[in-house]
Amino acid sequence: MKVLRILATILSGPMLLVGIIWVLQGLNILPGSFMTGQIIWAVYGAPLAVAGAGLVWWLNRGAQTR
Incomplete structure (x- = not known):
């Protein structure tokens, strides 16, 4: 997982x-x-930005539960 x-x-x-x-x-x-x-390019970029923001959120959420 690391x-x-x-x-x-x-x-x-x-x-x-x-x-x-x-x-x-x-x-x-x-x-x-x-x-x-x-x-x-806006259509391609929007889901990419959302996925990147989701990863940032997921990483920060996991750090707070430890």
Whole structure:
């Protein structure tokens, strides 16, 4: 279980960050790439950001119960 927690810690931050960037670029808020203004990237980024936030929540919830 410790290996799973380490992997989740390593993955959760980038998942959340990349998901937010994709949403902002898809909604034409963050310019500067081929993804800017393409709504499909917001559709891809939203579940990725939610999954990253879920991992952050899961990791912090587990630390409080110990």
